Amino acid sequence: MSDQYLKTARTYLWILGLFLALAPIIGLVNYTFLRNSGEFEPVDKVVKLQLQNGGLYFSALNNTIHAYKLALYRAVKPKIVALGSSRVWQFRGRYFTVPFVNLGGAAQSLNEAELVLRKITAIHKPEIVLLNLDPWWFGNFGGSLIGNGQYPNGSEFRLDLLFLPCEWLLDRKISIRNFCQTLAGREQNPFPSMGVFAAVNREGFYQDGSLYNYGRVFGLFRKKGVPKFSSTEHQIRSGQEIFSYERTINPKRWADFVSLMKYAKAQNIRIITFLGPFPAKIVDLMASMGENYAYIDELKVTIPEVSPHNYDFLDPREFGSSDCEFLDGLHPGEITSLRMLRIMGRDPASGLSPYLDWPQIEMTISQYSGKAMVPVHSFGPQYKEIDFLELGCNKKCADKPGSLKTSRRPSS
Amino acid sequence: MLFNSYIFIFMFLPPTLLGFYFMGRFGSQTALSLWLIAASLLFYSWWNPPYVVLLILSVLFNFGLGALITKAAARPTRSKLILTFGIFCNVALLAYYKYAGFLVNIFNEISREHLDLGKIFLPLAISFFTLQQISFLVDAYRGKTSKFNFLSYAASVTFFPHLIAGPIVRYRDLVPQFSQSSPPTVNALDLAVGFTLFCLGLFKKVILADHLAKFVDPVFAGASAGTPVSFLEAWSANIGFFVQIYFDFSAYSDMAIGLGRIFGIRLPVNFNSPLKSVNIMDFWRRWHITLSEFARDYLYFPLGGSRKGVPRQYLNLMIIMTIVGLWHGPAWTFILWGMLHGLFLITNHFWLLLRRSWGHDLSRPTVWGTWLGRIITFLCAAGVNALFRADNMTTAINMLKGLVGLNGFALSLESLKLLGLENFASSLTGWGIQVVAMPLVKGYFFDTLLVYLFIAFFFPNTQEIMSRFEPCLDFQLKEHEGTWPWLRWKPTLAWAGLTGFVALISVMLMGRPNPFLYFQF
Numbered sequence: 001m002s003d004q005y006l007k008t009a010r011t012y013l014w015i016l017g018l019f020l021a022l023a024p025i026i027g028l029v030n031y032t033f034l035r036n037s038g039e040f041e042p043v044d045k046v047v048k049l050q051l052q053n054g055g056l057y058f059s060a061l062n063n064t065i066h067a068y069k070l071a072l073y074r075a076v077k078p079k080i081v082a083l084g085s086s087r088v089w090q091f092r093g094r095y096f097t098v099p100f101v102n103l104g105g106a107a108q109s110l111n112e113a114e115l116v117l118r119k120i121t122a123i124h125k126p127e128i129v130l131l132n133l134d135p136w137w138f139g140n141f142g143g144s145l146i147g148n149g150q151y152p153n154g155s156e157f158r159l160d161l162l163f164l165p166c167e168w169l170l171d172r173k174i175s176i177r178n179f180c181q182t183l184a185g186r187e188q189n190p191f192p193s194m195g196v197f198a199a200v201n202r203e204g205f206y207q208d209g210s211l212y213n214y215g216r217v218f219g220l221f222r223k224k225g226v227p228k229f230s231s232t233e234h235q236i237r238s239g240q241e242i243f244s245y246e247r248t249i250n251p252k253r254w255a256d257f258v259s260l261m262k263y264a265k266a267q268n269i270r271i272i273t274f275l276g277p278f279p280a281k282i283v284d285l286m287a288s289m290g291e292n293y294a295y296i297d298e299l300k301v302t303i304p305e306v307s308p309h310n311y312d313f314l315d316p317r318e319f320g321s322s323d324c325e326f327l328d329g330l331h332p333g334e335i336t337s338l339r340m341l342r343i344m345g346r347d348p349a350s351g352l353s354p355y356l357d358w359p360q361i362e363m364t365i366s367q368y369s370g371k372a373m374v375p376v377h378s379f380g381p382q383y384k385e386i387d388f389l390e391l392g393c394n395k396k397c398a399d400k401p402g403s404l405k406t407s408r409r410p411s412s
Numbered sequence: 413m414l415f416n417s418y419i420f421i422f423m424f425l426p427p428t429l430l431g432f433y434f435m436g437r438f439g440s441q442t443a444l445s446l447w448l449i450a451a452s453l454l455f456y457s458w459w460n461p462p463y464v465v466l467l468i469l470s471v472l473f474n475f476g477l478g479a480l481i482t483k484a485a486a487r488p489t490r491s492k493l494i495l496t497f498g499i500f501c502n503v504a505l506l507a508y509y510k511y512a513g514f515l516v517n518i519f520n521e522i523s524r525e526h527l528d529l530g531k532i533f534l535p536l537a538i539s540f541f542t543l544q545q546i547s548f549l550v551d552a553y554r555g556k557t558s559k560f561n562f563l564s565y566a567a568s569v570t571f572f573p574h575l576i577a578g579p580i581v582r583y584r585d586l587v588p589q590f591s592q593s594s595p596p597t598v599n600a601l602d603l604a605v606g607f608t609l610f611c612l613g614l615f616k617k618v619i620l621a622d623h624l625a626k627f628v629d630p631v632f633a634g635a636s637a638g639t640p641v642s643f644l645e646a647w648s649a650n651i652g653f654f655v656q657i658y659f660d661f662s663a664y665s666d667m668a669i670g671l672g673r674i675f676g677i678r679l680p681v682n683f684n685s686p687l688k689s690v691n692i693m694d695f696w697r698r699w700h701i702t703l704s705e706f707a708r709d710y711l712y713f714p715l716g717g718s719r720k721g722v723p724r725q726y727l728n729l730m731i732i733m734t735i736v737g738l739w740h741g742p743a744w745t746f747i748l749w750g751m752l753h754g755l756f757l758i759t760n761h762f763w764l765l766l767r768r769s770w771g772h773d774l775s776r777p778t779v780w781g782t783w784l785g786r787i788i789t790f791l792c793a794a795g796v797n798a799l800f801r802a803d804n805m806t807t808a809i810n811m812l813k814g815l816v817g818l819n820g821f822a823l824s825l826e827s828l829k830l831l832g833l834e835n836f837a838s839s840l841t842g843w844g845i846q847v848v849a850m851p852l853v854k855g856y857f858f859d860t861l862l863v864y865l866f867i868a869f870f871f872p873n874t875q876e877i878m879s880r881f882e883p884c885l886d887f888q889l890k891e892h893e894g895t896w897p898w899l900r901w902k903p904t905l906a907w908a909g910l911t912g913f914v915a916l917i918s919v920m921l922m923g924r925p926n927p928f929l930y931f932q933f
Binding site: 005006008009010011012013015016018019020022023024026140159160162163166167241244 | 921
């Protein structure tokens with residue numbers, strides 16, 4: 001039998017070899033694509049280029065956010081920082097009169113926030129930290145978000161990431177056209193970008209560390225986002241992940257919070273904490289879940305006991321924001337964030353007021369009320385916001401009537 | 413170095429094979445063995461170079477003792493003394509690296525002392541190569557190891573395809589293949605069979621096993637964080653993990669067997685569709701076969717097996733399964749897991765005894781009986797896997813509570829959706845049946861699980877698919893199993909295209925390699 005199959009086995013091996021030979025060829029193509037996208041640039045170089053030329057940066061290959069934000073911090077040495085998860089990404093430097101860096105995304109849990117705080121104070125001590133507290137940081141799920149302390153800096157080429165572009169193509173996260181254009185080294189964007197996510201989605205961090213969602217908000221990204229808030233609603237209804245049902249605050253997480261606040265106090269850093277908002281529809285849905293999110297009510301009472309400068313922004317209606325100003329079911333947009341900043345700034349106890357560019361804040365809120373984002377001036381004025389959440393928002397009006405009512409409601 | 417890594421597939425394997433080919437063609441048996449030993453040591457040292465010294469010393473020590481035992485064959489007391497010394501040293505080595513911390517913890521708990529041995533790093537594969545060499549010493553004592561030389565012994569112990577996570581090879585399996593007059597050579601058919609097995613294993617690991625981990629891990633993470641795990645969540649996670657570890661470990665075995673075959677070496681079979689087992693005895697004849705055989709030949713039989721009466725047989729079963737549990741890891745969860753399997757085996761033996769006493773003809777099982785046995789065996793093996801997967805006893809207890817319904821019996825929205833019955837949720841609630849969302853069960857877990865179970869229960873396994881070409885040692889195809897003619901491999905164009913495609917997809921989706929679950933043992 002062996003002899004009978006020996007000849008066909010050779011042909012078999014040739015065909016198998018041909019298939020396997022495709023792998024290194026595909027790998028080489030992918031490598032070129034990734035290199036042309038700026039994926040292999042170290043974050044220090046990215047920051048240097050951004051501070052010189054502007055542009056957006058977002059790596060799709062590695063989670064470089066932590067290293068990138070620290071590099072930005074090192075370069076800018078800001079007086080004020082915004083710290084937290086992705087929910088703080090819309091706080092922008094242009095509304096401050098002093099250097100500001102958005103460190104959003106560098107902290108996914110309370111102890112990671114303390115870790116970041118320790119790292120930045122070792123570089124340079126900020127005067128004020130705006131810390132967004134996500135409710136789930138205090139629940140059982142918060143335990144699974146504890147960082148492992150290892151953060152890629154973007155320049156490391158790893159063989160095992162070489163075929164990720166194939167996955168992106170299969171998942172239709174990038175189009176063949178985008179892929180080919182980048183491969184050919186052609187700039188596809190009207191503004192400079194580094195990293196595949198920024199190049200393809202037109203979404204990335206600007207030189208102040210805040211995120212600009214050009215792709216989604218201005219309809220530049222061909223793939224449609226999730227309409228309305230359905231994804232978040234599903235998570236709440238099924239009690240999944242960050243929306244897992246919790247009745248009480250996890251004592252370990254609370255201890256993390258106390259430790260963080262103690263450290264800030266010891267370092268003489270003023271921390272302004274706030275519970276960031278969810279769209280009104282999401283707030284109502286969570287409220288309708290009975291006791292499933294009882295721990296959030298507990299948080300509203302207990303956080304001010306530890307944090308003297310704390311604000312409860314959970315319900316955007318209470319400070320005049322609307323669902324149209326959100327990016328999705330989880331992330332407030334720029335105008336919502338600006339409204340929060342205004343409330344915090346108006347409170348003399350926060351000590352924020354002297355650092356804010358009040359005319360700019362008031363003008364922007366007045367002009368962009370009802371919208372999610374304000375375009376970068378240097379990228380050009382041609383971008384028009386669309387109703388990307390399909391909520392029926394009127395994005396054409398510069399100033400939506402009735403959306404400018406603000407209420408000042410600091411919880412402390 | 414993982415089999416499912418680019419460094420192994422593209423950097424290590426091709427030059428090793430090329431060198432092997434040239435050594436076989438132009439060199440001698442000695443050169444061939446030396447080449448394989450060098451490649452295997454490089455493979456091993458990739459993980460932690462200093463520990464390669466431990467492996468070399470272990471090989472030298474055991475070879476020396478084996479030679480002494482053979483030499484002292486005419487003097488039984490002396491050879492037995494050497495054997496005892498050898499086993500003691502091997503077990504002591506394993507005990508130091510693997511169990512010292514565990515034993516010290518127990519000591520500290522009992523005596524309220526604070527003894528600290530510091531951090532002891534477990535050398536990779538120590539459980540495997542120690543067992544292998546103990547079996548060699550025992551075989552030498554039993555006079556079953558004629559004609560061996562150091563190179564063939566060292567090449568067989570360190571042979572990289574089985575070195576890290578088995579199959580556990582014994583003297584009779586491998587050394588003769590290295591020491592025969594015509595040494596293993598590269599042959600087109602062996603290459604085709606070997607690469608096919610490797611590619612199928614890679615597919616099972618990368619596409620099947622790793623995909624399932626995404627669903628299983630959150631449930632165990634939830635249990636670990638203290639979230640009460642409901643009945644359906646617990647069962648789906650346990651069954652999911654059972655299927656995952658089967659695909660993961662059998663994938664590794666397939667890849668190891670395939671790699672062996674590429675170098676003209678046949679390794680023993682390690683898995684034979686264990687999910688099709690009709691009882692727990694059958695399960696252990698199909699699951700991690702080389703470990704079961706080791707336990708049987710080197711522990712169970714020497715303890716007296718079934719020759720010393722029924723109570724002693726049951727005691728022996730409990731002892732060996734406790735040791736098997738402990739072999740997997742220094743934790744109470746593993747010990748309990750082994751003991752529960754011991755209990756299952758005793759129950760199985762008792763049941764068969766009972767049926768024989770009733771005059772049942774056990775040689776002619778009914779279809780219903782077979783399937784009932786299959787389902788009970790599956791649920792027992794999957795259920796106790798909570799202990800195998802859990803990080804600690806608290807997590808395991810949380811999962812076990814879920815399994816027996818102590819955390820509630822509610823139906824899940826996800827399972828209703830799977831059956832297309834989500835619209836009946838409110839009606840069911842009205843009838844007093846709780847329907848809740850399962851926070852720990854992600855997306856398509858139930859659907860995915862059904863597909864995997866279908867594959868595991870109804871598809872032929874890799875050895876059956878490759879059965880025409882004797883893929884491994886000791887594998888005999890049963891007539892009623894895995895005989896789908898169209899799925900029996902031949903080196904045809906269609907199979908080449910299919911295997912090539914499977915290989916390419918697996919290589920491309922390997923992404924971030926997940927280590928094999930059995931690497932921790």
